[in-house]
Amino acid sequence: MPAKSATVISLHKRIRSEIEQHILTGEWPPGHKVPVEHELMATYDCSRMTVNKVLTELASEGLVQRRRRAGTFVSKPRPPATLLQIPDVKAEILALGASYALRMLSNQIRQSDPSDMRRLGVMTAREVLAMRYVHIADSAPFALEDRLIDLSTVPEARAADFTSDPPGTWLLAHVPWSDAEHRIRAINGDPEITGLLDLPANAACLVLDRQTWRGGAPITAARTWFPAESFHLVARFQPGSNAGKAHNNQA
Amino acid sequence: MPAKSATVISLHKRIRSEIEQHILTGEWPPGHKVPVEHELMATYDCSRMTVNKVLTELASEGLVQRRRRAGTFVSKPRPPATLLQIPDVKAEILALGASYALRMLSNQIRQSDPSDMRRLGVMTAREVLAMRYVHIADSAPFALEDRLIDLSTVPEARAADFTSDPPGTWLLAHVPWSDAEHRIRAINGDPEITGLLDLPANAACLVLDRQTWRGGAPITAARTWFPAESFHLVARFQPGSNAGKAHNNQA
DNA sequence: TCTTGAATTATGACTAGACAAATGCAAGCT
DNA sequence: AGCTTGCATTTGTCTAGTCATAATTCAAGA
Numbered sequence: 001m002p003a004k005s006a007t008v009i010s011l012h013k014r015i016r017s018e019i020e021q022h023i024l025t026g027e028w029p030p031g032h033k034v035p036v037e038h039e040l041m042a043t044y045d046c047s048r049m050t051v052n053k054v055l056t057e058l059a060s061e062g063l064v065q066r067r068r069r070a071g072t073f074v075s076k077p078r079p080p081a082t083l084l085q086i087p088d089v090k091a092e093i094l095a096l097g098a099s100y101a102l103r104m105l106s107n108q109i110r111q112s113d114p115s116d117m118r119r120l121g122v123m124t125a126r127e128v129l130a131m132r133y134v135h136i137a138d139s140a141p142f143a144l145e146d147r148l149i150d151l152s153t154v155p156e157a158r159a160a161d162f163t164s165d166p167p168g169t170w171l172l173a174h175v176p177w178s179d180a181e182h183r184i185r186a187i188n189g190d191p192e193i194t195g196l197l198d199l200p201a202n203a204a205c206l207v208l209d210r211q212t213w214r215g216g217a218p219i220t221a222a223r224t225w226f227p228a229e230s231f232h233l234v235a236r237f238q239p240g241s242n243a244g245k246a247h248n249n250q251a
Numbered sequence: 252m253p254a255k256s257a258t259v260i261s262l263h264k265r266i267r268s269e270i271e272q273h274i275l276t277g278e279w280p281p282g283h284k285v286p287v288e289h290e291l292m293a294t295y296d297c298s299r300m301t302v303n304k305v306l307t308e309l310a311s312e313g314l315v316q317r318r319r320r321a322g323t324f325v326s327k328p329r330p331p332a333t334l335l336q337i338p339d340v341k342a343e344i345l346a347l348g349a350s351y352a353l354r355m356l357s358n359q360i361r362q363s364d365p366s367d368m369r370r371l372g373v374m375t376a377r378e379v380l381a382m383r384y385v386h387i388a389d390s391a392p393f394a395l396e397d398r399l400i401d402l403s404t405v406p407e408a409r410a411a412d413f414t415s416d417p418p419g420t421w422l423l424a425h426v427p428w429s430d431a432e433h434r435i436r437a438i439n440g441d442p443e444i445t446g447l448l449d450l451p452a453n454a455a456c457l458v459l460d461r462q463t464w465r466g467g468a469p470i471t472a473a474r475t476w477f478p479a480e481s482f483h484l485v486a487r488f489q490p491g492s493n494a495g496k497a498h499n500n501q502a
Numbered sequence: 503t504c505t506t507g508a509a510t511t512a513t514g515a516c517t518a519g520a521c522a523a524a525t526g527c528a529a530g531c532t
Numbered sequence: 533a534g535c536t537t538g539c540a541t542t543t544g545t546c547t548a549g550t551c552a553t554a555a556t557t558c559a560a561g562a
Contacts, residue, residue: 010514183484186437299548307514480525
């Protein structure tokens with residue numbers, strides 16, 4: 001009988017956070033097989049119900065997937081919650097039945113300057129991949145995107161090919177994230193923006209700022225301009241356990 | 252020993268959905284005490300672990316709150332997920348340190364016309380409360396709102412006083428919801444809108460369409476216009492178990 | 503009256519089993 | 533080779549308890 005005294009934190013919480021760590025740090029990448037319940041029983045010297053509780057929780061949150069006889073596997077970074085699907089502009093365009101193309105306007109690897117550091121919310125310099133490109137649907141500009149990727153968090157991005165999949169789609173498919181933030185607002189477009197989107201000067205645009213983290217480390221910061229009137233965001237949801245806090249601000 | 256054969260659906264799922272029904276239909280209003288675990292054990296003729304699993308799940312999703320010795324209670328409709336806090340414009344304005352006021356432009360109870368029915372997504376006529384008003388922050392227009400409340404779902408709204416709390420705030424505090432949908436877009440405001448918000452003609456606005464349901468029944472449909480540049484929406488979230496599906500559309 | 507402290511009660515955590523259901527795999531058959 | 537079938541593995545669900553912990557209630561004492 002395992003001693004249970006002196007455990008300040010409950011056992012299942014400890015097991016849970018250890019497994020989460022394995023997944024979040026990338027030590028257990030998507031598709032990796034999590035040890036079966038009997039192994040975890042042995043590892044943590046506890047009963048099956050305890051590890052089952054943990055794995056069931058993680059599965060209900062989508063972090064892992066479980067299949068009888070097969071086992072438990074780390075989920076692929078999921079196309080997720082609420083407003084999150086939107087950043088995959090390529091998938092959205094294809095879903096509309098249009099053809100997708102990417103026009104890269106600029107693309108460089110550089111040391112982060114103060115403005116980059118502010119966008120990523122970090123204090124120290126690092127290498128970043130900075131890009132600006134236009135999403136093209138059926139030969140017409142669909143959205144303009146300005147993106148920064150933190151290469152110290154996502155070194156794989158250095159070798160990624162963004163001609164078939166745009167950076168947002170590539171990141172969704174390859175990098176698991178633990179936190180995200182969206183800022184949405186409307187602007188009267190300035191000539192630089194409207195010009196790239198083939199819009200009349202002063203046309204309204206929907207601007208989506210998106211930032212993601214993995215653990216505490218920044219993954220990417222992106223700003224996307226969508227032409228107004230031709231585009232809107234939809235989100236459906238249940239009250240659920242969303243721990244995220246939402247608020248709005250005046251600039 | 253309870254028979255477990257012939258149960259096509261698992262026991263804890265059945266218990267769970269029954270309790271959810273009690274809450275969602277309003278039979279167990281916010282603050283209502285859920286039977287203690289031993290009572291539920293007797294009701295469903297099962298072990299404590301089974302009802303505990305159900306109640307723990309519901310608690311983790313925020314539907315109920317549990318306190319040792321006190322018991323389990325239905326949660327107050329929570330100021331919830333992702334972008335949901337935004338609709339409480341009054342709270343947002345007060346949080347900014349400004350004074351709040353409501354200017355009611357129109358307010359009537361009527362049989363729903365075809366346009367109302369489309370907004371609420373229903374096929375049959377019913378009584379609705381239709382309002383248009385401006386949220387005022389420090390004597391200046393902050394947002395314009397057009398709202399429809401389905402009085403067959405929320406008969407209490409008939410007697411509600413919207414001079415201190417605007418309808419959105421009142422609903423958040425009084426009516427639990429099970430589903431919501433947001434549509435967000437930017438528009439170049441037409442003169443009617445910009446006039447009411449003291450904006451130059453053609454100024455960009457952020458438009459938020461919000462609709463909520465309880466069970467399958469519509470609660471309310473609201474459209475809010477926010478001046479661009481002075482306002483943005485922020486949402487932070489984790490990948491979590493958000494069952495909601497999100498997508499975007501072209502109009 | 504106010505405070506302290508103990509009894510009570512409900513949840514929280516966990517165990518050590520049980521049987522059911524699904525499914526991947528391999529052995530055997532065609 | 534391709535197909536079927538049975539078996540072993542793994543998760544899914546559930547039981548009937550134990551001990552721990554928090555918090556409310558209530559009564560005794562200052």
